[in-house]
Amino acid sequence: MVEPLAIETRKLGRVYKIRGTEKKSGSRRAVKQEEPRLRVALQDVDIQVGQGELFGLLGPNGAGKTTLIKILTTLLAPTTGSAFVAGYDVTRQTDQVRACINMVSGGESSGYGLLTVRENLWMFSQFYGMPSHYANQRIDELLQVVTLADRANTKSSDLSTGLRQKMNIVRGFLTDPQVLFMDEPTLGLDVGASRDVRRFIRRWVDEHTDRTVLLTTHYMVEADELCDRVAIINQGRVLACDTPGNLKRSLQEEAIFRLEVSPLNGAGAASFQSLPGVNKVVHHSRDGRSELELILEDEAALAGVVNQLTSQDVRILNLEKREPTLEDVFVELVGRSMEEVEGGSEDGG
């Protein structure tokens, strides 16, 4: 991490009050009263992002990523702790913070459908005090970069999801902010468009040392490919924070195998967890087959797994040893895959 800091949070926490249906009996008259439930979205989050860094927040839906971005962009007050952006306190110095940030969210439908791409972008530039001639010049240049120049005079309501997201991305970069927040910027984009957007973000950060991007994603590849450092976040807590390389190296001493086997029930899969040398097991069922992701202490532990499979009359269809990925780091830290965590999550974070 590089000094000076662009973003810093200290013991940051956020609790939401949810008006639920939980009811309790009141006084002797047994009046039923609605009791708000509390949901902890962030807990004791300590993050330091240096100027010029492309920092990733990786976690499943509902992990607290969006909540953290909302606090840092002055849209939400923290319940506990403090946060600073470009050296300014996000709760006490909101005007200063707002002058040096911008935000792009995946799947957003901001702007007005009746306006053209160029008009929408110009309108937003005015809210940042950009002189019109300069704003128009920058709009032309950036539309060229994201190859949207030929749609500059198209009404934004006529754009596809991908093209609309490109317009949103230009909106975020247009003001050339010191700190840019990108909340799932490639959400809904096809593979090619996502790759181009990632390349563009990387170039933008690399061209100036004082530019910082905080990007949230639940795509492992995106975090791995793009970010200088990554914080893995789950249930409102930061579980690990390091470069993707270092995070993966933490698993280097372990052996990671992917096995494709004939159908296996959940209990059968759980039985592997207790075998000696088996650190983590993730079980998926796909197309009438079972997939086992195994994190083992060493390769020798694989023998025990194979024996167990044989004793259960399970056939091994494919076996592959592979290098650790951020997904494996997540499994190691959380105990479940991101997909499994998201399957159990109720709402976004």
Add this chain to the structure above:
Amino acid sequence: MDPKMAADQAVVTPHAHPPRRDTGWRLFVRTVVGRAYPRVIAQQRERSWMFFEIFLPLVAVSAYVLVYRAIGAPEDYVGFVVVGGAMTAFWMNVLWTMSSQLYWEKESGNLALYIMSPANLMAVLLGMAAGGWLATSLRALVIILVGSLLFQVRYTVDSFGLLLAVFGLSMVALYGLGMMTASLFLLLSREAWHLANLAQEPVFFISGFYFPIRSFNFWIALSASLIPLTLGLDAMRQLVFASGPSLGFLSVPVEAAILAGLCVVFLTGARLMLAHMEKLAIREGRLTEARR
């Protein structure tokens, strides 16, 4: 995107010496103009307003004119109806594109972008009001012109200056009311649509769009005066029709003074409500949540 093309472009970085960005009152003005723009431009792109906001009010005006002529009402009543019909365009505009607007901005995700930008939220609301007023003035003018020609309305204007002053005060107070209720409607969230529906027709009636407000009991007329169009319309009718003063509710100077008071109350209210809304949005986090 063609990656090769994008990679070859070296324009991600802005120019070496970008011009200074405006702050303070200049930023305020830029924000007003920026937010007014969609309102003005929408008029040219969405032509359905010609039917909904000119033809339909003219039909309503025609119905009243025919009734008044059938019962032999004084000819100035026809003029009252035409002027009232034109003013309905402003009420519709305030109700549907001012009061309800912050709610729609929240739903589209714009509200979050407005709040986190350096722009002042009052400037955003003022931009909505200014743009809406400009676009609606054209519609109101068309109704006045077509209605006056169609029904041969005769105007007797003694003081254009006073007429413009009363019109200006009415508009500031009316759009001030819209700016204030924008935050209120947002806080009431999903009820905004129903509230706007609920407020539309009763206000046409109670504000005397098609008859002199004096026809009501004094206290009812006074209560209706909380809606700026009631007194604005009454004062303008007194200033443009020969029989206007005899059918007026209060004298023009008194009505103008009340309108000035309403301007102060509603604009101050708008500012306070907006600050409250922003505080609440940041505290609870729900008001800036857009649908995905």
